[in-house]
Amino acid sequence: MAGRGRARGSGVVGLAVLLLVLLVGCGGRPATDTARAEVQRVLDRRAAAVLAHDRAAYAATGDPAAYTRMRAVPLAAWSYRVTSVRPGGSAAVAADAELSYRIEGHDRAPVTVARTLRLARDGAGRWAVASEEPAREAGQQLWDQGTVAVVRGTHSLVLGVGQSGALLRSFAGLADRAVPAVSQAWGTDWARQVVVLVPKSLDGMAALLGSPASSYRGIAAVTTGETGGGPDAPADRVIVNPDAYAMLGPVGRQVVLTHETTHVATRSDTNAATPLWLSEGYADWVGYRGTGRTPDEAAPELQKAVREGLAPGELPSDQDFGFAGDAARLARAYEGGWTACRMIAERWGEEKLDAFYRAVGEHGKRPGAVEGAMESVLGTTLEDFTAEWRQYLHDELG
Structure with missing residues (x-):
């Protein structure tokens, strides 16, 4: 000094x-x-x-x-x-x-x-x-919080503060498995590399994001990046909450990293036109794809609502995804988006799901984006799709 x-x-x-x-x-x-x-x-x-x-x-x-x-x-x-x-x-x-x-x-x-x-x-x-x-x-940069350790994976770069080398290597392994899984679902037209930041604690995660820690309690990871960012944009950062991650089992940890990696892959096709039920639901769909998890295992909060006669009447709104709100409501929002994307993949096909996601983003602005893509890609209307989704919830979770 x-x-x-x-x-x-x-x-x-x-x-x-x-x-x-x-x-x-x-x-x-x-x-x-x-x-x-x-x-x-x-x-x-x-x-x-x-x-x-x-x-x-x-x-x-x-x-x-x-x-x-x-x-x-x-x-x-x-x-x-x-x-x-x-x-x-x-x-x-x-x-x-x-x-x-x-x-x-x-x-x-x-x-x-x-x-x-x-x-x-x-x-x-x-x-x-x-x-x-x-x-x-x-927000802070990771080196504001302490000495940064670096682990390189085949498809990943993991930067951590206050964590063991073994833990950082485990994140590199999760990311290295996530990248090919995402490419198999989405395609290979993206960087196919992931940057993962692992701070020491929830407080460190919140400081990197410039937000209160209470906003991310129970959230295992988030991805930051430029919405609609093209090939010349900075790389997205997957920022981990090590406190929440420690509560997950092996499958849950992989699902979360694959979910966040999906956001990295789809970033250039995600913009103001894309509702959160689609961006988060698609990321969850890729995350769970191939895990064998059934709807009652992956959507327990939504199943509870359906069985109590409280099934949602509409697709989740962006407001339903607020981190600072009710945890059960947030879980139902993610589960609702996942079930909607799962239904598209099952009934229209995985290629149609990808095409639908891209078509929504191509619209560029929210009004009419989902409706237009449903008509042009899925051959249906938002009203009919919502009714079919509600029935799907009863069939799968009732």
Whole structure:
């Protein structure tokens, strides 16, 4: 950690003088521009040191501990763009910056995140980074939580913090089995690689997502990515909740990883037109495909509702999938989407299910997307499909 060195000599411009020039509006280059340029030069050197794996050069820019935390991450690009500089205390500034980075072999475009850095003068009067953290309301990066360990699989890259190598290797195995299973169902026109992030706990998962931990309690994993992202988008990240994962058996763990991998594969065909009952139901359908799980085993909450005379009258709404709501309602929503997709696969065929998913996404916007795809691909109407699905629930779960 760099100390707060004092400015020495008349050639070093102190922060107070910089601010004074800004306030009185004197001629010449604005003081904030000067400070911003100086900070940018420090961060440029810092980025170059990251890519060169030069710990000494990195330490020369301040805060050397950050290098240790992230040094195992295979990076193809790393850069900062300073967006603003403001006073941060005596002989110190706070800088807002965009960090852009790419993971080698996975990200075809950079991931860009907002960061806040604090810089202070070192003993020689040079700016040095004292700290770096996510900007307000931005999620953490995995290395913010500790030293990142890396495990490479045949079809996967697993990054973890605070976890054993054996556990990380087990996730690589799950992902390596998930990728061919998804390709068998969906096809091979996708990256066929998965990036899995395994934080130490539920709190770590929530921090990566920039949300309260209560939103993900009981959720084993989520996938983040650009909806409708094309081939040049950053790779999706499957973010694991290790607390919930520990409660699952071997089949459940595989189903979850295959479900999340399906989201990775279908991302470019998923957009605002795609209802959650279809995107989540299809991912569950692929996850359970080949496991031999029966509807009463895979849809216990929905079975309970059907047998109590409380079968849903409509397909699940997007609101039914809220993580912060009632857990039973959330389970019924997932089970409802799965049964709808299972019915399509059984009665129209698996190829029609895939074609239906893609046709909904091709519409680009929600109104009319499902209705149009049902007519063009399945030869039915939403009303008739819903009635058939309701009967399917009674036949399979009653």
